[in-house]
Each structure stands twice: as structure tokens, then as C-alpha cells.
Amino acid sequence: xxxxxxxxxxxxxxxxxxxxxxxxxxxxxxxxxxxxxxxxxxxxxxxxxxxxxxxxxxxxxxxxxxxxxxxxxxxxxxxxxxxxxxxxxxxxxxxxxxxxxxxxxxxxxxxxxxxxxxxxxxxxxxxxxxxxxxxxxxxxxxxxxxxxxxxxxxxxxxxxxxxxxxxxxxxxxxxxxxxxxxxxxxxxxxxxxxxxxxxxxxxxxxxxxxxxxxxxxxxxxxxxxxxxxxxxxxxxxxxxxxxxxxxxxxxxxxxxxxxxxxxxxxxxxxxxxxxxxxxxxxxxxxxxxxxxxxxxxxxxxxxxxxxxxxxxxxxxxxxxxxxxxxxxxxxxxxxxxxxxxxxxxxxxxxxxxxxxxxxxxxxxxxxxxxxxxxxxxxxxxxxxxxxxxxxxxxxxxxxxxxxxxxxxxxxxxxxxxxxxxxxxxxxxxxxxxxxxxxxxxxxxxxxxxxxxxxxxxxxxxxxxxxxxxxxxxxxxxxxxxxxxxxxxxxxxxxxxxxxxxxxxxxxxxxxxxxxxxxxxxxxxxxxxxxxxxxxxxxxxxxxxxxxxxxxxxxxxxxxxxxxxxxxxxxxxxxxxxxxxxxxxxxxxxxxxxxxxxxxxxxxxxxxxxxxxxxxxxxxxxxxxxxxxxxxxxxxxxxxxxxxxxxxxxxxxxxxxxxxxxxxxxxxxxxxxxxxxxxxxxxxxxxxxxxxxxxxxxxxxxxxxxxxx
Numbered sequence: 001x002x003x004x005x006x007x008x009x010x011x012x013x014x015x016x017x018x019x020x021x022x023x024x025x026x027x028x029x030x031x032x033x034x035x036x037x038x039x040x041x042x043x044x045x046x047x048x049x050x051x052x053x054x055x056x057x058x059x060x061x062x063x064x065x066x067x068x069x070x071x072x073x074x075x076x077x078x079x080x081x082x083x084x085x086x087x088x089x090x091x092x093x094x095x096x097x098x099x100x101x102x103x104x105x106x107x108x109x110x111x112x113x114x115x116x117x118x119x120x121x122x123x124x125x126x127x128x129x130x131x132x133x134x135x136x137x138x139x140x141x142x143x144x145x146x147x148x149x150x151x152x153x154x155x156x157x158x159x160x161x162x163x164x165x166x167x168x169x170x171x172x173x174x175x176x177x178x179x180x181x182x183x184x185x186x187x188x189x190x191x192x193x194x195x196x197x198x199x200x201x202x203x204x205x206x207x208x209x210x211x212x213x214x215x216x217x218x219x220x221x222x223x224x225x226x227x228x229x230x231x232x233x234x235x236x237x238x239x240x241x242x243x244x245x246x247x248x249x250x251x252x253x254x255x256x257x258x259x260x261x262x263x264x265x266x267x268x269x270x271x272x273x274x275x276x277x278x279x280x281x282x283x284x285x286x287x288x289x290x291x292x293x294x295x296x297x298x299x300x301x302x303x304x305x306x307x308x309x310x311x312x313x314x315x316x317x318x319x320x321x322x323x324x325x326x327x328x329x330x331x332x333x334x335x336x337x338x339x340x341x342x343x344x345x346x347x348x349x350x351x352x353x354x355x356x357x358x359x360x361x362x363x364x365x366x367x368x369x370x371x372x373x374x375x376x377x378x379x380x381x382x383x384x385x386x387x388x389x390x391x392x393x394x395x396x397x398x399x400x401x402x403x404x405x406x407x408x409x410x411x412x413x414x415x416x417x418x419x420x421x422x423x424x425x426x427x428x429x430x431x432x433x434x435x436x437x438x439x440x441x442x443x444x445x446x447x448x449x450x451x452x453x454x455x456x457x458x459x460x461x462x463x464x465x466x467x468x469x470x471x472x473x474x475x476x477x478x479x480x481x482x483x484x485x486x487x488x489x490x491x492x493x494x495x496x497x498x499x500x501x502x503x504x505x506x507x508x509x510x511x512x513x514x515x516x517x518x519x520x521x522x523x524x525x526x527x528x529x530x531x532x533x534x535x536x537x538x539x540x541x542x543x544x545x546x547x548x549x550x551x552x553x554x555x556x557x558x559x560x561x562x563x564x565x566x567x568x569x570x571x572x573x574x575x576x577x578x579x580x581x582x583x584x585x586x587x588x589x590x591x592x593x594x595x596x597x598x599x600x601x602x603x604x605x606x607x608x609x610x611x612x613x614x615x616x617x618x619x620x621x622x623x624x625x626x627x628x629x630x631x632x633x634x635x636x637x638x639x640x641x642x643x644x645x646x647x648x649x650x651x652x653x654x655x656x657x658x659x660x661x662x663x664x665x666x667x668x669x670x671x672x673x674x675x676x677x678x679x680x681x682x683x684x685x686x687x688x689x690x691x692x693x694x695x696x697x698x699x700x701x702x703x704x705x706x707x708x
Contacts, residue, residue, distance in 0.1 A: 012374075012375075012376045012377060012462070013466075014465075014466030014470075016469050016470060016471065016472055017471065017472075021501055021524070021525045021526050021528070021530070022420045022421065022422050022527030022528030022529050022530070023420075023422075023526060023527050023528035023530045023531035023532075023556070024526040024527060024531040026424060026528025026529065064619055064621040064622040065589055065593040065594070065595065065619050065622065066622070067619060067640070067642055067707055067708065068707060068708040069083040069642065069644065070083065070084075070642070071575040071576055071642035071643045071644075072644065072645070073611075073643075074610045074611025074614070074643070076611065076612055076649060077612075077648065077649065077684050078648045078672075078673070078674045078675045078677070078684050078685035079648055079675070079681070079682050079684040080645060080646070080647060080648060080669065080681040080682055080696055081646040081682065082644070082698055083644065083645075085700060085701050086698055086699065086700055086701065087680075087682070087698070087699050087700075088645075088680070088696050088698050089196060089197060089679060089680065089681060089696065089697050089699075090676045090678070090679050090680070090694045090696060091189070091197055091198075091199065091666075091695040091696065091697055092120050092143075092145075092189075092199050092694065092695050093120065093676065093693065094119075094120055094121065094122045094123070094124070094147075094154075094692045094693050094694070095109065095111065095116075095119050095692060096119055096199065097115075097118060097119050098118055098119060098120065098187060098199075098201070098203075098206035098207070098208070099118050099201065099202055099206070100201030100202045101202070102115065102118045102119070103115055103118075103119075105119075107689065108158050109158070110158045111155060111156075112173065113173055113177045113180055116177045116181050117180040117208060117210065118208075120145075120147075120187065121145075121147025121180070121181050121182060121183055121184070121185050121208065121210070122147050122151065122154075122155065122181040122182070123147055123148045123149050123151065123670050123671055123693045124145055124146070124147065124148075124654070124655060124668035124669070124693045124694065124695055125145075125147070125148040125244065125245050125246065125654050125655055125668060126145075126146045126244070126245060126246040126247030126248075126257070126354055126583075126654070126655050127143060127144060127145040127146065127247065127655040127656075127657065127666065127695070128143075128247055128248070128249045128657065129141050129142075129143065129657050129666070130142040130143075130144060130249075130253065130255070130335045130336070130396070131396045131660075132188075132205075132396055132397065133396050133397040134395070134397060136660040136661070137396075137659065138660050138661040138663065138664075139190065139191040139659075140188075140189070140190045140191065141188075141189055141659075142186060142187070142189075142205050142335050142336070143185075143186070143187050143188075143189050143666075143695070144184060144185075144186055144247070144255040144257075144333065144335045145184065145185045145186070145187065145655070145668075145695065146184055146244040146245065146246070146247050146257055146655070147182055147183055147184065147185055147244065148182075148243060148260075148670070149182065149243055149261075150181045150182065150288070152165060152288070154690055154691050154692070155177070155178065155181060156174070157690050162174060164289065164292070165288075165289070166285075166289075167285070167289075169292045169293060170288070170289045170290065170292045170293045171293070172293045172298050172304070175288070175293045175304060176212070178288055178290070179210060179211040179212050179240070179290065180208070180210045180212065182210060182240075182242055182244070183208060183209045183210035183211055183213065183240070183242075184208070184210075184244060184255070184257050184333060185208055186205060186206060186207045186209075186333075186335050187200075187203075187205075188200040188205045188206055191664075195699065195703065197664070197697050205336070207338050209241060209257075209333060209341055210240065211239075211240035211241065211242050212239055212240055212303065213241070213341065214237055214238075214239055214340060215237065215238055215239070215240070215241065215331065215340060215341045215342065215343055216236060216237060216340050216341070216342045216343070217235065217236055217237065217238060217326060217342070217343050217345060218332075218342045218343060218344050218345060218346075218406075218407055218410070218411050219344055219346035219347075219410070219412075220345060220346055220411075220454045220455045221325075221345035221349075221455045221458050222236055222345060223235050224455040225316070226322060226325050226455055226456065226459045227322050227325050227326050228316045228317050228322055229306070229316060229317070229320055229321075229322050229323055229326070230302060230313070230317060230318055230319055230320060231302060231320075231323075233317040235322075238323070238327070238343065239303070239306070241257060241259055241327075241331045241343075242262045242265055242327060243259060243260050243262045243264070243265070244257045244258060244259060244260070244331075245258060245260040245261075245352075245353055245354065246258055246260075246353050246354025246355075246477070246478050246583070247354055247355070247655075248330070248354055248355035248357065248368065249357070250366075250402075250406060250409070250410075251357065251360055251366070251388070251392070251393055251394065252392050252393060252394050252400070252402050252405040252406065252409075253334075253335075253336070253393075253394025253396065253400070253402055254333060254334050254335070254402045254406055255333040255334075255335050256330050256331070256332055256333075256354075256368075257330075257331045257333060258330050258352035258353060258354050258370070259327055259328055259329055259331065259351075260373055261351060262324075262328055262351070263279045263280045263281045263282075263324065263327075263328075264280070265286045265287055265288070265290065265307060266282070266291075266307055266309055266323070266324040266327075267281065267282050267283060267284060267291060267307065267308050267309070267310070268281050268283065268308070268309045268310050268321075268324070269283055269284075269308070269310045270310055271310065271311045271321070274460065274463060275325070275349075275459060275460055275462075275463070276309075276324070278460070278462045278463055279324075279328065279350070279351070279462065280374075281309070281324055286307055290304055291305070291307035291308040292304075294308065302320060305320060307320075307323070308320070309321050309322070309323050309324050325459055326343070328350055328351070328352070329343040329344060329345055329349055329352070330343070330344050330347045330352055330368075330410075331343050331344070332403065332410065334402045334403055336396075336402070337402075339403055342407075344411065345458055346382065346410060346411055346412065346413055346415065346458065347368060347370065347380075347410065347415065348380055348382070348415050348431070348458060348461040349458055349459055349460075350372040350377070350378075350380075350461050350462050351372050351373055351374055351377070352370050352371075352372070353370065353371045353372070353373040353476065353477045353478060354370065354371070354477075354478055354479060355368050356368065356369050356478075356479040356480065356481055356488075357481065358381075358481055358545075359481060359482075359484075359486035360388055360483070361388065362388055362389075362390055363387050363388065364387055364388060365383045365384045365385070365386070365387055365388070365413070365549075366383075366384040366386070366388050366409045367381060367382065367383050367384070368381070368382045368410075369381050369479045369481070369488055369490070370382070370479070371473070371477055371478075371479065371490060372462070372476060373475050373476060375474070375475055375495050375497055376472035376473070376474075376495070376524050377462070377472065377473060377475070377476065378417050378418065378462075378465050378470045378473060378476070379418040379471075379476050380415060380416065380417050380418070380461075380465075381415075381416045381417075381418070382410075382413055382414070382415050382416070383416065383549060384409040384410065384412070385412040385413045385414075386408050386409050386412065386413075388409075392405045392408075392409075414430055414431075415430075415431045415461070416429060416430055416431065416550075417431060417464075417465040417468060417470040418471060418552075419468075419469055419470055420471040420527070420529050420554060421528070422527070422528040424553055424554060424555060425551065425552070425553060425554075426543060426551065426552045426554050427550060428549065428550050428551070428552070429465075429468040429469065429470060431457055431458075431461065431465065431468065432454065432457065433449065433450075433453060433454060433457055435468060437468055437469070438468065438469035439467075441467075443468065444456070446467045447460055447463060447464060447467070471529070472524050473492055473529070473530060474492040474493065474494060474495035474498065474535050474538060474539075475492060475493040475494060475495055475538075476490055476491070476492060477490070477492070477581075477582050477583075478490070478491050478582060478583050478599075479491075479584060480584035480585055480586040481586060482586050482588070482620070483586070483588050484588065484592040484594075485544070485592070486544060486545060487542050487543070487544050487620075488542060488543050488544075488545075489540055489541070489542045489557060489584055489586065489596060490540065490541055490584070491538065491539075491540050491581040491583075491584055491598075492530060492535075492538055492539050492540070492541060492581075493538045493581060493582055493601065494535055494536050494537065494538040494579070494580050495530065495535045495538075496534055496536050497534075498524055498526060498532065498533050498534055498535045499524065499525050499526070499533050500525065500526060500533040501525045529541050529556065532559075532567060536579065536580075536603070537559065537560035537561050537562070537565070537567075537579040537604050537606075537607070538559075538560045538579060538580050539557075539559045539560060539581070540556070540557040540558050540581050540584070540598070541554055541555065541556055542555060542557045542632075543555075556569075556630060556631040556632070557620075557631060557632045557633060558570045558581075558631050558641065560572075560578050560579040560580065560581055560600075560604070560607075561577065561606075561607075562579070562604065562606025562610070563577040564606070565606050569629075570631045570633045570634055570635075570641075571634055571635030571636075571638045572638060572641070573638070573639075574610065576616060576638065576639075576641045576642060576643050577606075577610065577611075578600050578602065578607060578614060578643075579600065579602045579603075579606070579607040579608075580600050580601050580602045580604060581599070581600055582599050582600055582654060583597075583598070583600075583653070583655065583656055584597065584598060584599070585597045585656040585657060587658055587662070587707075589662070589708075592621065593621050594620070594621070595617050595618070595619055595707055596617070596619070596620055597615060597616070597617055597644075598615070598616040598617070599613070599614070599615050599616075599652075599653045599654055599656060599667070600613045600614050600652075601613060602614075611643075611646055612646050612647050612648065612649060612650075612651065613646070613647045613651060613652050613653045614643055614645060614646045614647065614653060615643075615644045615645040615646075615653055615656070615667060616641055616643050616644060617641075617707055618633065618640055618641045618642070619640065620632070622640055623637050624636075624637065644707065645698065647672070648669065648672045648674070648675040648676075648685075649672070649673045649674060649675070650671060650672055650673025650674070650691075651669045651671055651672040651673070651675065652669075652671060653667055653668070653669060653670075654668050654670050655667060655668035655695070656668075658706055662705040662706055662708075663700070663704065663705055663706065664697050664698070665697070665699075665707075666696070666697050666698075667695070667696050667698065668693065669681075669693060669694055669696055670693050671691070671693060672691045672692070673691060674689055675691060675692075676689070676692065676694055677689055681694075681696045
């Protein structure tokens with residue numbers, strides 16, 4: 001999530017041992033990972049006593065990939081900074097018309113519901129590339145792009161800001177416009193003869209899915225009593241997808257968009273449920289007060305009333321008490337067809353940051369990883385019941401029922417939550433009705449559910465994970481998977497409410513300090529994978545699955561820090577210092593090689609004084625094993641981590657992929673303060689502009705491959 005809209009409250013009062021406590025012990029026992037005991041553990045996993053830990057260089061293979069650029073200096077300017085010899089072009093900024101005849105953007109344009117519904121949404125975030133034919137899509141493709149949230153000041157700049165932003169009734173058309181600015185944009189992109197890129201106006205592929213679009217529910221929750229509403233008495237439909245942060249894709253060619261800070265859009269004044277409290281649904285006013293427009297003469301089908309889930313009718317089919325239970329999922333979209341999107345409930349209900357496919361093997365289940373981006377929340381894994389059949393792989397340009405394939409793999413399977421151990425091992429805990437909780441009860445009994453109520457387990461995913469003893473983490477954000485080794489990387493962005501080991505201080509869910517220990521871990525003590533109290537800089541971890549899929553081995557890949565920080569375990573310098581790692585993408589270059597791209601959403605003063613948010617690159621396969629370091633990137637090799645790009649003032653750098661030929665790297669610039677000034681992303685703004693989030697394409701001037 002963007003730090004601009006982070007929910008600073010802590011909703012996990014489970015008392016489970018948090019990751020920082022595990023990590024603190026793990027760091028002090030680093031030799032267990034690198035030395036004798038660790039090798040014995042690997043032998044148990046069938047990896048062999050002579051193997052390397054996950055992703056580390058195998059000395060018997062060829063020379064690994066080498067980065068071909070020099071780390072650039074930090075920057076604090078209203079421009080995108082790239083290495084010498086590269087260009088950066090602004091593409092499809094917020095408000096770009098998808099229909100070429102609809103209207104023309106200009107700085108004073110007043111947005112309306114109709115205009116916003118026909119144009120690129122606001123605050124670009126996760127995105128995925130989809131080829132239009134079997135050629136691969138290096139010169140022409142379909143971009144699926146999340147639009148996470150809105151900047152009301154920029155959206156309503158021509159009128160001096162939003163009406164009744166904090167109190168009072170919001171105007172219906174302002175609310176509709178804001179609803180249409182959220183969601184997902186699908187836009188057809190093409191490379192021109194001169195090497196520059198543009199979108200294709202009026203393409204049949206251009207479309208929007210917004211917070212008003214009708215969507216289907218799939219999986220165990222669909223059709224259950226938990227999701228019956230006035231709009232959908234049968235519990236099969238809902239409207240909209242909201243606060244879409246990171247994303248993912250499937251092997252069969254669909255887009256996965258993930259609902260993250262959606263609870264902040266709903267309120268429930270009374271008759272509150274267990275999941276309302278656990279997920280953080282408010283009592284007073286939603287983030288933008290959309291519920292306040294209810295009762296407007298133009299309202300249709302409770303389009304605004306649904307954001308207030310307070311019961312008003314005799315049962316759920318007469319009001320919107322269950323509306324919030326139709327949110328919090330991974331949403332599957334077929335980018336090629338425009339079919340109704342489907343919320344895949346089997347993957348759990350929480351604040352999904354993103355959803356990333358694991359290593360794909362014929363005849364084995366399909367795996368997806370997801371993090372719950374909030375302080376002291378968890379990492380999850382979904383394992384399909386169906387085994388992967390290569391016949392289901394995407395065939396661009398050919399007719400396919402991709403959503404039917406999605407139902408095959410995503411509607412039936414097992415959801416797991418991670419528990420980390422200090423010795424570098426971990427366990428996946430199944431979230432099923434008959435799972436045994438940490439206090440010896442069946443999970444369905446502990447939640448007060450029927451023995452076969454998997455839908456109830458999923459509605460209460462976070463409570464179920466609490467009861468199973470999952471490890472609270474420092475805001476799990478983006479993941480990335482090496483498709484060759486299967487190694488999984490995940491950013492733990494930060495946690496400013498983490499305490500030192502042995503601390504008795506705890507906080508309530510609303511952040512108020514109390515004296516009695518045991519209420520929960522709103523300020524959780526450190527553990528092995530989260531070893532730093534008041535962790536403002538964050539870290540990246542990685543793990544490798546065991547053969548039985550119930551165990552894994554993990555380690556810290558790199559710690560964020562300022563170069564002059566006394567707490568700098570990875571030995572970062574001014575050339576690569578960073579904090580609050582957020583976006584990740586593994587750029588597979590073949591033959592077991594690849595680049596791990598890291599993006600930041602920094603709020604750590606020690607780094608922010610030096611540079612804006614940035615993009616860094618490292619080749620994991622080029623890092624040798626060391627037995628005495630607390631992280632893989634360390635003082636002996638940290639020069640291999642290089643700063644590649646820096647964003648403009650006020651922005652977060654997010655969303656990343658490269659074309660299949662690796663000649664163009666795409667990133668997103670979210671919530672810039674005073675940018676862009678022109679199509680040239682590197683041109684610093686002179687004066688003031690109406691800020692617009694945008695996609696940026698980075699290319700070499702000579703047309704060669706990026707970063708090498």
C-alpha cells in the first residue's frame with residue numbers, strides 16, 4: 001500500500017509470537033542457516049548436504065548475469081532520474097481518454113462520472129503485461145493496471161477541492177466520479193517506428209473495471225449466507241473492486257487484482273461483527289464519505305447506501321449488512337474479453353497486497369502467495385486442488401474460456417498461513433475447519449462455526465490465522481518468485497510499532513498504550529524474521545519450499561537502512577541505501593539467471609534526506625554464500641545492489657515489468673507532488689502542474705536490453 005493511505009491501527013490482538021522475535025533469534029544463530037545444523041536440515045528436505053541455500057550461486061554453473069550500469073546518485077527533484085544512456089517516457093497518465101473521441105485532457109479539465117469512466121484511473125499501482133498474439137508482445141500488448149486510490153486535491157483542482165470532504169453530505173456526482181477513478185484500467189499499448197510508445201485510442205481492448213462494476217463471487221463463499229445482500233439476495237454478485245494495490249497473473253492468461261485497504265471505505269455504526277473489528281471497518285465516516293450520498297434523488301440500487309453496512313432490514317436480503325463481506329479478495333479478470341470479473345474467495349479474505357504464482361510444474365498443484373499488508377499481519381499460500389495441465393496455458397489470439405480455467409484452479413484448494421521459526425525453518429498451517437488450533441481445538445469450533453463451514457473460515461481468514469498461531473510480520477507487501485528455483489521473495493516494508501524483545505508494553509487495536517501485557521502485539525516484540533524494534537527501514541526475506549509443501553526454509557535477503565545508520569546489517573552505502581522496500585519483480589533472463597528489481601515507498605528520514613523513492617536491481621545468482629552474515633546482501637557483496645532509477649518528489653515508485661525482449665522496462669509513478677511536466681519523464685517541472693500518476697517506460701538509447 002502507499003504510505004499516503006496506510007492504516008496505522010493494529011487489528012491483530014492474537015498474541016502470536018511475531019516475526020521480529022523470531023528474526024532476532026535467527027540473526028544471532030546465523031550459523032544454523034549457513035553451517036552444520038542448517039545443512040542437516042537441508043538434507044532432510046532432500047536438497048543434499050552439499051547444496052547452497054535458496055537462490056545462492058552454484059559454483060559449478062556458468063558465470064552469472066552481470067549488471068551493466070553504474071549505480072546512479074540519489075535525487076530529490078520533480079523528475080524521473082535514470083542512468084546515462086537511457087530515456088524515460090510518460091505513458092497513459094491519469095485522465096487519458098481511452099476513447100479517442102470522448103474528450104481531450106487539459107490541466108483545467110473538470111472530471112465528471114462519464115469522463116472518468118472512459119479514461120485511465122487514478123494512482124497507478126500494480127500492473128501486468130499481456131501479449132496479444134503468440135509473438136510475445138515486445139512491441140504491442142495489453143496493459144492491465146491497478147488504480148489504487150485518489151488524490152482529491154488533484155481530482156477536484158478546478159473547483160478548489162472536494163465538496164464536504166470531512167463532514168456533511170457528499171454530492172452524488174462527485175462520489176460517482178471518485179468511484180470510477182478507482183479499480184483497474186486495461187489499455188492497448190504499441191511501440192511506434194521511432195521507438196516511442198503510445199496507447200491505441202478506441203481499441204476494443206480498452207476498458208475499465210471500477211468500484212461500480214458488477215462482479216461475480218466464486219469459490220466457497222459464493223452463494224453462502226455470509227454474502228447475501230439487497231443487491232444480490234442469492235449471494236452471487238457484488239459491485240466493484242476497491243483499493244487495488246499490487247496484482248498478479250495466472251498461467252492461463254488472466255489478471256489478478258487485489259483488494260487491500262478496502263475496509264476504510266465502509267462503516268458499520270452498530271451490530272458489529274467479529275470480522276468488522278478484526279479487519280478495521282470504521283464506525284463513523286468512510287475514507288471519502290461515499291456513504292453520505294445515500295438518499296440522493298439520483299441514487300440507483302443503493303449505489304451509495306451499500307458503503308454503510310449497519311443492519312436496517314429484517315434480514316440480510318433487505319439491506320447491506322453483508323456488503324463488506326463481498327470485499328477483501330483476489331479478483332480475476334480476463335483482459336482479452338471484458339467478461340464479468342470474478343472474486344476468488346478460496347484465496348482468503350483480508351487486505352491482500354498482491355498475488356503471485358509459484359513455480360509451475362506439470363502434474364503438481366498451482367500455488368499462489370499473498371501478503372496481508374498491515375502491521376503484525378501474515379503471509380499466506382493457496383494450493384489448488386487441481387494439478388497443472390499445460391494444455392491450460394494462455395494462448396494469446398486464440399479463443400479460450402480463461403475464467404472457466406480460473407474456476408478449475410482457484411475455486412477449490414487449501415489456504416495456508418505461515419509460521420516462521422528462529423532456526424531458519426517454517427511451517428504452512430492449513431486454514432480448514434478440521435485444522436487443530438494452537439490450544440488444541442478444531443478451527444471451526446474455535447470460531448463457532450459448523451464442521452463443514454469453509455466459507456466461514458474464509459470470511460474470518462485473519463481470526464483463523466490468529467488461532468492457528470501464524471507469525472505476525474512487518475507489513476508483508478510484494479512478492480516475487482524465481483521461476484527456475486521456485487525461491488520466493490517478499491518485502492516486509494516496515495513496522496514503527498515493533499518493540500525490543502522482552503518488552504511488556506502492548507497497545508490496543510486503536511494504538512492506545514496500556515500497562516497490562518498479553519492484550520496482543522500492537523507493538524509486537526522482535527522475532528527472527530523481524531529482528532529490529534521500531535523497524536522503520538524494513539527488509540526482504542526469501543524462502544524455498546520443501547517437497548511436501550508444508551515446510552519451508554527461509555533467510556533474510558537484505559535489510560533496508562541508511563548508509564550512516566548504526567543499524568545497517570547489509571552494509572548499504574550511499575550508492576544503494578534504501579528503506580521501506582515495497583514493489584518486487586523477478587526478471588527471469590533464462591538459464592537460472594535473473595534480476596530482482598526492488599521498489600521503495602520510503603518514509604525513513606535517514607534515506608529520505610538523501611533520495612526520493614527509487615528502483616534498485618540485484619542479481620541473486622551472483623551473490624556468494626557467507627557463513628557469518630545476517631543477510632544475503634552484506635558488506636562483502638552489497639556493491640552488487642545498484643540504484644537504477646529515482647522517482648519525482650512526493651511519489652512512490654511501484655508496478656514493474658519488462659517486455660519479453662527486455663528492451664523496455666515499465667514502472668508506475670504514484671501520487672507525484674508536482675509532475676509530469678511533459679512526455680519526457682526526466683524533464684524537471686518548472687513551476688506548478690496538476691499532478692498525475694502515470695506509467696513510465698525506460699529504454700536504452702541504443703535499443704539494447706535493459707540493465708545489462
